[in-house]
Amino acid sequence: MTATLERSTPDPRTGPPALDVRGVSKVFGSGTDAVVALDGVDLSVAPGEFVCLLGASGCGKSTLLNLVAGLDRPTSGTVETSAARPAVMFQEAALLPWLDAGRNVELPLRLAGIGRSARRERAHELLALVRLEGQADKRPHELSGGMRQRVALARALAAATGLGEGGTTRHEPGVLLMDEPFGALDAITRDVLQAELLRVWEATGTTVLFVTHDVRESVRLAERVVLLSSRPGRVVREWATASDSDPEELHGDITGELREVISAHAR
Incomplete structure (x- = not known):
């Protein structure tokens, strides 16, 4: 069983967004072979905010992260960041x-x-x-x-x-983009590094966009959880994880919504 992570209450944030995604769509291929990965995604992240991007496998989470990182370009829409080159951390350390x-x-x-x-x-x-x-x-x-x-x-x-x-x-x-960085680790090491990440985030004020398919991880880490639909990825719903909210109730709510998204895609 994972431990509850204590988070301090952030100061009110002012100024322009650290990340601003407007009407972003991404299509791979063309004609009958075209695959629409993202469709009309809007997402704004404030300076110093910790946001988890949640969704089932293949919903376009990593694609969106790549667009924000500047590793690819959207088919339509705009992506703006306060950092000339956001930093990216992947599942593999790649040292x-x-x-x-x-x-x-x-x-x-x-x-x-x-x-x-x-x-x-x-x-x-x-x-x-x-x-x-x-x-x-x-x-x-x-x-x-x-x-x-x-x-x-x-x-x-x-x-x-x-x-x-x-x-x-x-x-x-700065701006830190994280693509399931703890997914390959054992449960105990993952718990420890989640706590370490929160400590480092609070110490540095870094803006974090964290991709995961793990509901519990998103609730433990983020100030805000953003759920993407199954392909094509669209923003379905957002949750603020306030310090006074019930983590188990929030986990159940998000899990129910995620199951509905997956079921709708299967039908």
Whole structure:
């Protein structure tokens, strides 16, 4: 049985959205072979908000994440982000095996042109943030699956940091896109990393869009859960997970709606 995760009440958010998706559709192929993955999706995420995108397998969750990340373009509609290049974290850690943990975290900073001293300092700060102090010299094969995902999270946060004046690191909240990052982990490690993710999110103020098909995970993590229909993906309903709401009641409500979506698609 998973533990309840305590979340602090966020400050009121102002300013333009960190992510703004308007009327987005995505079609793969053409003619009779065309597959409509997304159809008229609207989604706005405030700066510092944690939103879970929930839906059955094949509903277009990852497709939408790829569009927000700039890895693909919508067939129609617009996608705007406050970050020039949102950071992405996938189910697999995808660390470079020939680099140690520290240099894996440094990599996006190096590619951004940040000097060696500044990026090394930032990498050590981020490894400490994900509770991997003293592990910077370890290669991926020397780390457990959960530790590798922590390194991947630190690297994603490094990518979301961006650049400041003169090519130095800018410690401003970024945009983090997460595609079922804990799906391949065992239940206990997943629970631990969910708690760690919430801690890191609260410490950094990062905007998070988290893709999952797990209702319980979405309720535990997100401030807001957005449900997509089965293909083609459309926003069906949203739930705010306020601190005073009953998690079990919310879980039951969302699960019932998800089952209805899946049943409607099967008919």
